[in-house]
Amino acid sequence: MRRVHSMSFGAEITSEGVRFALWAPTAREVRLVLDGIERPLKADGDGWYRHVSEDARAGSRYGYKIDGNLIVPDPASRFQPDDVHGLSLVVDPQSFEWSETSWKGRPWEEAVLYEVHVGTATPEGTYAGLMSKLARLRDLGITAIELMPIGEFPGRRNWGYDGVLPYAPDAAYGSPEDLKRLIERAHELGLMVFLDVVYNHFGPSGNYLHAYAKTFFTERHPTPWGAGINVDGEGSRVVRDFFIHNALYWLQEYHFDGLRFDAVHAITDDGKPHFIEELANRIRQAIPDRHVHLVLENEANQARWLNRDDRRRPKLHTAQWADDIHNSWHALLTGENEGYYEDYADKPLQHLGRALAEGFAYQGDPSPHKDGVIRGEPSGHLPPSAFVAFLQNHDQVGNRAFGERLSHLIPPERFALAHAIFLLSPQIPLLFMGEEWAASTPFQFFVDFENEPDLARAVRDGRRSEFWRFKAFTDPEMSQKIPDPTDRKTCENSRIDWSETERSPHREVLSQTRHLLDLRRTEIVPLLKSEYRGSHYKVSPESMLDVTWTFADDKLHLLANFGNNPMNGNIEENARVLWSSQGIDANGKSLQLPPWSGIVVKGQSA
Incomplete structure (x- = not known):
């Protein structure tokens, strides 16, 4: 079986040749640069530049010359062999033949998610390296792996949230075919595969959309990363379709089983239907015959996106990351009360009880951390499976100054208590890679801007300034101890060591995790299906x-x-x-x- 998602964006192989399409509504002139040769393009009335070339083929390198001087990659590039500033590669998705043809996914209630950063999950830091660990995860009781964002990002090291080419699986981890082999092997083992996607911003390096599609962004909706994504103003139809097709592309062409949508609270939409609603509806209409699971990260705690129909099926999104559960646990277990833990530190157990029972701890309540802003909607009517629970994830570990895991911060007996309750509660559990054996390695924030020293310096200084408001880092000497995110060693220190599972105390923690996941499979999952x-x-x-x-x-x-x-x-x-x-x-x-x-x-x- 061969799979391809057809769309109006990017380079697509057709019977007439390769069709190139770029939306550049604010460019004065666009030329296609194909295998070293420039070709003028004519604009349609709606800002599109299209061209069909009989000379292009799979493996051709191409880009677009904007206004006579700037050569940019395709924003819908399927692969970037030479990083975010290089030329794009024409890819023929039909050249990969999938051997599995009957996989339809698994019911959501069976999900035990395992969040993975491809670059630090194995010694190799590749899709192929991760593929070699899948059987171990299956045997542990994991039923789904969730990849942190893989859209092409600057350099060789990044969490993935600095991606700028969301259709191109990052070349640092392998080829598109390597990623497809990983997914195919996971399906052979009965594992689902999820992908974390970012539709709220682009990274700081390699985003050229401002040069030819200024209307892709809007100053009306500022975000922590700058101007917001334009999903509700002039030209927004193309912008909305760019991301909707991206979601369908990963689900159809790569056969992912689900998507996690990063920080949707940062996507402001004053129109109707809201982008979040249209996104889910388009996906459900396009893929009616598979288990496809859509998970939100939404600080606003909007229960409206998680409602079920009369057959207990999600109308729109399947679930939301339950930050309230994590934050309550963390405040209770560690006693920390700074940053967003301020919202939970006054009565962590009451917050935890409400979150475990009803999903959200904040359901229209004032947030002390946000100066009394009302946060959340009533959620008690939703089933527990509408929430993804976790004790740790990339954010909650990696956004700490030193990237400490929960098991580094509390006594083993408290960790064991929380872990057991977490895995046997009826929410959908998510483990962060290495958590199953209480890995000794941290997970720290890292980037790679070696060729952009000014940006690297800004990121390094910005990282340290983030912690000045915390008591522990008011001393400048202490802040200088925060790991340098631009240093290669920071990434290397975050690479988990699978050999730890053979040694005490990690061996015993892993055994207990396996026992709890077996209990979950036999005792908790049948409940969730009722x-x-x-x-x-x-x-x-x-x-x-x-x-x-x-x-x-x-x-x-x-x-x-x-x-x-x-x-x-x-x-x-x-x-x-x-x-x-x-x-x-x-x-x-x-x-x-x-x-x-x-x-x-x-x-x-x-």
């Missing part, structure tokens, strides 16, 4: 958390003591214990929980 009937939670003044989730036939009950004294608690008559901390005698209805301990049981619904 009708959800609501939840309730209680938090005692002595720091006891009591949460119950009710499904059609069974209830899931969590009881945990986060205080420093033993606490008495009760579980249902004849409830079956799925997991408990050491030291809990769960033989009867009444039990005593030692400090920082918990129990998860399953019982019949009334």
Whole structure:
């Protein structure tokens, strides 16, 4: 089977030749540069420049000369062998023959996500290197890998959020065919593959759209990265289609099973339908016959995008990253109260209880961190599977000054308690690479602007200035210890070491993760596939958390003591214990929980 997504953007091989298409509404002149030869292009009335060449073929190098002096790559380039400033490569997607033809994906309720940065997940830092680890992840109980953004970014090292060519899988990790082999192998093993995509901004180097398509951006909607993406003004139809086709391209041409949309709260749209709504509708209409899962990162906590139909299927988006769950856990476990943890530090256990029971902790409540701005919408009507829960991810680890993982910050017994509750709660769990064995390596912020020293200096200085408002870094000497994001060693230090799994204490943590994921598969997933009937939670003044989730036939009950004294608690008559901390005698209805301990049981619904 061969797969290709046909679109109006980029270079596409047709029966007449290779069709080139560039939207350049604010350029005065555009010439196609093809294998060293320039050809003038004629503009259509709507800002498009199109040309069909019989001389071009797969492997041809091309770019566009703008206004007589600037040669730029194709913004919809399918591959960039020479980085973001180089020429684009004509790719024939039909040259790759997929051997798997029956894969339709997996139900969302079965998802156990594993977030991966391709460049630091293996010694090789490539798609091929990651492919060699897939069987291990499958055997652990992972059912889906989620790749951090891979759209072409500057240099050889980057988290991916500085991408500027969103259709081109970055050449630092391998070829388009290598990426397809990775996905094909994952499907052979029964693993889904998700991709993190960025539609809210472009990186600081290699974005040439301002030179010929100024209307791609708008000053009406400023963002932390500059002018906003124009999804609601003049010319916005082409801009919206650029990103909608990008989503369809990854799902159809590469056969990804789902997408995670980065920071959609930074995409401002005053029109109707909202871009987020149209994006989901277009995808669902185009791919009705597969399990395709769409996940939001949305600081605004807008439950409206996550509603279900009368058959319990997502109307638009499948789920949202549950930052409230993470932030509550983190404040509770570490005691940290600076930055956005300020919103959770006053009563972390109450926030955690509400988030575990209802998805959002902030549901129309004022945010102290944002000077009282109201944040969120009611979410208690949504099933737990509408939320992706995590104790760690690339942001929450990598945006720390030194990239410490949670297991570096708290005692092992507290980490074990949180990990068990996290993996046995009914939200969809996401593990960050190496978390399953409490990896010793950090994950730090890194970039590669070797050929742009001024930008490198700005990023280095900006990184350190980010932490001046934190007490620990008011001392200039301390701020100088923050790893240099432009140094190659910062990236190398973030590369996980798989051999740790053979040594204590990592071996024992991995074994426990495997046990918990097996429990999740046999006990929690069947619940998620049944009708959800609501939840309730209680938090005692002595720091006891009591949460119950009710499904059609069974209830899931969590009881945990986060205080420093033993606490008495009760579980249902004849409830079956799925997991408990050491030291809990769960033989009867009444039990005593030692400090920082918990129990998860399953019982019949009334």
